[in-house]
Amino acid sequence: MMILRIAWRNLWRNRRRTQLTMGAMIFSCAMLVFSLGYYDGFLWSLINNATEKENGHVFIALPGYYASPTLEDACPEAISSQIPENVKSEIKGVCPRLQAYALLSCGTEEENRTQPGQIIAVDYQAELANSKLAGDIVKGDFLTGDAREILLGQGLARKIRADIGSEIIFFSSAADGSIASEILLVKGIFSSGENMRDSSLAIMNLKAAQRLLALEERVHSHRLFLRNPMQAEEIASRLNAAQKSLEATPWQSIFPQIADILKIWLGVQLFTVAIYYAAMALITFNTMYMAFLERMHEFAVMQAIGLTRGLLAMLILCESIIMATASGIIGTAIGAGANVVLFYHPIDLSRWMESITWGGSSIQPILFCVPSLLSNLLPLLAMILLGFAVAALPTWRLYRLKPVEALREG
Amino acid sequence: MSIVSTTDLKRVYESGATEVKAVNGVSLSIEAGEFAVLAGPSGSGKTTLLNLIGGLDRPTDGSVHLDGELLNDKSDDELTRARLFKIGFIFQAYNLVPVLSAYENVQFILQIQGVPDSKHEERIMPLFEELGLSGLAHRRPGELSGGQQQRVAVARAIVGHPSIILADEPTANLDSESAVALLNLMHRLNLEQKVTFLFSSHDKKVIDIAQRVISMRDGKICDDHKKTQ
Ligand SMILES: Nc1ncnc2c1ncn2[C@@H]1O[C@H](COP(=O)(O)OP(=O)(O)O)[C@@H](O)[C@H]1O
Numbered sequence: 001m002m003i004l005r006i007a008w009r010n011l012w013r014n015r016r017r018t019q020l021t022m023g024a025m026i027f028s029c030a031m032l033v034f035s036l037g038y039y040d041g042f043l044w045s046l047i048n049n050a051t052e053k054e055n056g057h058v059f060i061a062l063p064g065y066y067a068s069p070t071l072e073d074a075c076p077e078a079i080s081s082q083i084p085e086n087v088k089s090e091i092k093g094v095c096p097r098l099q100a101y102a103l104l105s106c107g108t109e110e111e112n113r114t115q116p117g118q119i120i121a122v123d124y125q126a127e128l129a130n131s132k133l134a135g136d137i138v139k140g141d142f143l144t145g146d147a148r149e150i151l152l153g154q155g156l157a158r159k160i161r162a163d164i165g166s167e168i169i170f171f172s173s174a175a176d177g178s179i180a181s182e183i184l185l186v187k188g189i190f191s192s193g194e195n196m197r198d199s200s201l202a203i204m205n206l207k208a209a210q211r212l213l214a215l216e217e218r219v220h221s222h223r224l225f226l227r228n229p230m231q232a233e234e235i236a237s238r239l240n241a242a243q244k245s246l247e248a249t250p251w252q253s254i255f256p257q258i259a260d261i262l263k264i265w266l267g268v269q270l271f272t273v274a275i276y277y278a279a280m281a282l283i284t285f286n287t288m289y290m291a292f293l294e295r296m297h298e299f300a301v302m303q304a305i306g307l308t309r310g311l312l313a314m315l316i317l318c319e320s321i322i323m324a325t326a327s328g329i330i331g332t333a334i335g336a337g338a339n340v341v342l343f344y345h346p347i348d349l350s351r352w353m354e355s356i357t358w359g360g361s362s363i364q365p366i367l368f369c370v371p372s373l374l375s376n377l378l379p380l381l382a383m384i385l386l387g388f389a390v391a392a393l394p395t396w397r398l399y400r401l402k403p404v405e406a407l408r409e410g
Numbered sequence: 411m412s413i414v415s416t417t418d419l420k421r422v423y424e425s426g427a428t429e430v431k432a433v434n435g436v437s438l439s440i441e442a443g444e445f446a447v448l449a450g451p452s453g454s455g456k457t458t459l460l461n462l463i464g465g466l467d468r469p470t471d472g473s474v475h476l477d478g479e480l481l482n483d484k485s486d487d488e489l490t491r492a493r494l495f496k497i498g499f500i501f502q503a504y505n506l507v508p509v510l511s512a513y514e515n516v517q518f519i520l521q522i523q524g525v526p527d528s529k530h531e532e533r534i535m536p537l538f539e540e541l542g543l544s545g546l547a548h549r550r551p552g553e554l555s556g557g558q559q560q561r562v563a564v565a566r567a568i569v570g571h572p573s574i575i576l577a578d579e580p581t582a583n584l585d586s587e588s589a590v591a592l593l594n595l596m597h598r599l600n601l602e603q604k605v606t607f608l609f610s611s612h613d614k615k616v617i618d619i620a621q622r623v624i625s626m627r628d629g630k631i632c633d634d635h636k637k638t639q
């Protein structure tokens with residue numbers, strides 16, 4: 001259609017102006033897509049930092065265990081049969097854990113130090129694959145599966161004067177009422193950054209703990225890691241609907257503060273889009289409107305030779321929509337590209353910034369983005385809408401244009 | 411039947427306190443096949459009259475009939491349709507669409523008239539041949555001389571088979587040689603294809619070519635005579 005051809009060529013007529021306008025539109029769109037991806041990344045890290053060491057995205061245990069854990073309330077280690085298929089496909093990994101309290105002591109006959117500690121027993125391979133537990137090791141190594149290994153929190157190790165290779169006497173009561181005791185060797189020392197945790201926590205292998213605590217093939221909890229942590233609530237309710245012997249608790253119930261942010265997230269995103277584009281609209285609108293006023297005479301001629309106002313409006317609309325859509329697509333591609341790169345290769349800024357603890361989680365100084373359909377589509381659609389908005393005033397002017405007057409002026 | 415007829419046509423401009431009677435009671439009728447000129451000094455109301463006839467402007471009083479239809483009653487969009495199908499405009503400043511080639515400028519009319527694409531070339535090329543534009547079809551207006559642009563404008567005006575061509579001082583921007591050449595071309599189209607022309611001019615050489623001279627002064631027709639061939 002000729003209208004489209006005219007619109008297209010008009011864009012190339014004042015090349016510099018078109019380039020500048022489109023450049024600004026592309027830049028703002030790319031920045032916006034990037035920002036939204038960064039917001040999502042920020043939220044994801046917040047959630048992941050809150051969930052990955054402790055409860056996972058969904059915490060599965062016997063009903064009531066989450067609220068008041070006891071040694072005896074253990075569930076089977078194998079729960080695969082209880083998980084519906086439509087949940088399995090969303091699961092990235094499962095980490096089973098046992099949890100107990102024990103006295104840990106270290107030292108010689110003469111000078112012995114004893115501390116009560118919280119013990120968590122983990123499947124080291126599952127943790128390596130899913131959680132960041134191993135990342136906290138500051139000295140020595142993570143678990144390797146050897147029955148006698150134990151990891152100590154930095155504070156705890158200091159209190160009992162233990163170091164790598166030290167012998168630790170483990171003393172606790174087993175689920176059957178018998179006494180559980182064992183000599184373990186310190187394999188590694190970890191620091192999570194949380195002092196409370198580091199001064200009371202020890203980690204050991206699941207198999208060894210099951211034997212010691214007389215809980216063979218039983219665990220206290222399964223922590224699900226999901227492909228998309230935002231789906232935790234949905235997955236938990238599917239699990240709870242499918243069976244009654246286990247209770248699934250999503251991270252949203254565990255970290256209500258973070259869940260609250262999630263609720264207003266869409267609003268935050270829309271607001272950001274609105275702010276960005278309000279500024280954008282002013283810039284593009286001006287140039288588009290100038291370009292339109294310059295061509296008033298041309299429009300009058302077209303109207304004189306028989307082009308209806310409807311078709312002329314279409315011409316203006318085509319020009320601004322072509323420009324907005326092209327800029328939107330290019331900008332989205334750039335922004336989304338940056339998001340994808342930072343999703344796979346986050347940039348660590350910890351050399352320049354400190355992490356902040358908040359709402360049961362921590363905010364890490366890391367440049368990490370999550371590309372999502374919404375954060376890509378929202379700016380693109382808004383940009384196309386902007387195209388319509390920018391065409392509105394010229395179109396209105398056009399409807400009031402008296403061709404004779406415009407012709408006489410030219 | 412006359413193609414254009416006006417009865418006691420008036421157009422008054424109000425600029426502040428003063429009234430300008432640009433067209434002041436014109437009754438005129440143009441028959442099919444005429445080659446008529448509106449002659450008169452600047453400010454005599456030629457442009458205003460042509461705009462009223464072409465449905466670009468609305469009269470203060472009086473009526474305009476085009477092909478037997480009263481233009482006064484039509485809405486703006488109906489007037490636009492009437493211009494598209496019944497009138498070909500030629501302007502003093504050529505006014506081609508700058509981003510379209512010579513060929514596309516002419517094709518544009520056929521397209522908005524809804525003539526099927528397959529018919530475009532057979533309607534445009536002979537016209538270009540006739541107007542000596544064959545080699546220039548793909549040039550943009552900016553790459554054409556004034557005379558060439560005005561010939562493209564003639565092609566654009568004529569291609570949609572309008573009832574009448576209205577040309578407001580079509581030669582005013584041309585040197586006298588090009589002006590006479592253009593007028594001769596228009597005259598030939600008038601004789602061979604029976605295209606009706608009404609144009610305005612104050613150039614004696616151009617006026618001399620016309621077959622009917624309508625002289626205007628102060629918004630009124632002061633003389634109207636046909637030459638005998
Ligand atoms: N838009 C307008 N507002 C006020 N006066 C106008 C306007 N257009 C034309 N006129 C006046 O109307 C008269 C006729 O003008 P015009 O039709 O352009 O004459 P011509 O084409 O013969 O030179 C002139 O006096 C001119 O100043």
Ligand SMILES: [Mg+2]
Nearest residue numbers: 456457458579
């Ligand atoms: Mg004039």
